[in-house]
Amino acid sequence: MIQELDTVVLTHDLPEQNLKAGERGAIVHCYQDDEAFEVEFVNAEGRTIAVLTLSKTDIQAESAQPTWKQA
Numbered sequence: 001m002i003q004e005l006d007t008v009v010l011t012h013d014l015p016e017q018n019l020k021a022g023e024r025g026a027i028v029h030c031y032q033d034d035e036a037f038e039v040e041f042v043n044a045e046g047r048t049i050a051v052l053t054l055s056k057t058d059i060q061a062e063s064a065q066p067t068w069k070q071a
Helices: none
Strands: 007-010 024-030 038-044 048-055 059-061
Touching: 007 038
Parallel strands: none
Antiparallel strands: 007 024, 007 059, 024 038, 038 048
16 A cells, blocks of 8 residues: 655656656555546755655556566
8 A cells, every 4th residue: 555755766758747657756645536646856966856646557556567568
């Protein structure tokens, strides 16, 4: 179960946001249905590059086995 402040991994590319599968983000909000999450992605300097509403098919817990393929 994904919870607020968990680190998650993007399962597929989001080209419109310049994010690639495998990028890590932090859960900043879980919606009540546990189907959607607000995820913050930051760059190496710690600056926010995107805050997105994503479904649980878009992300997975960092400790889970990867479902995305690294290029």
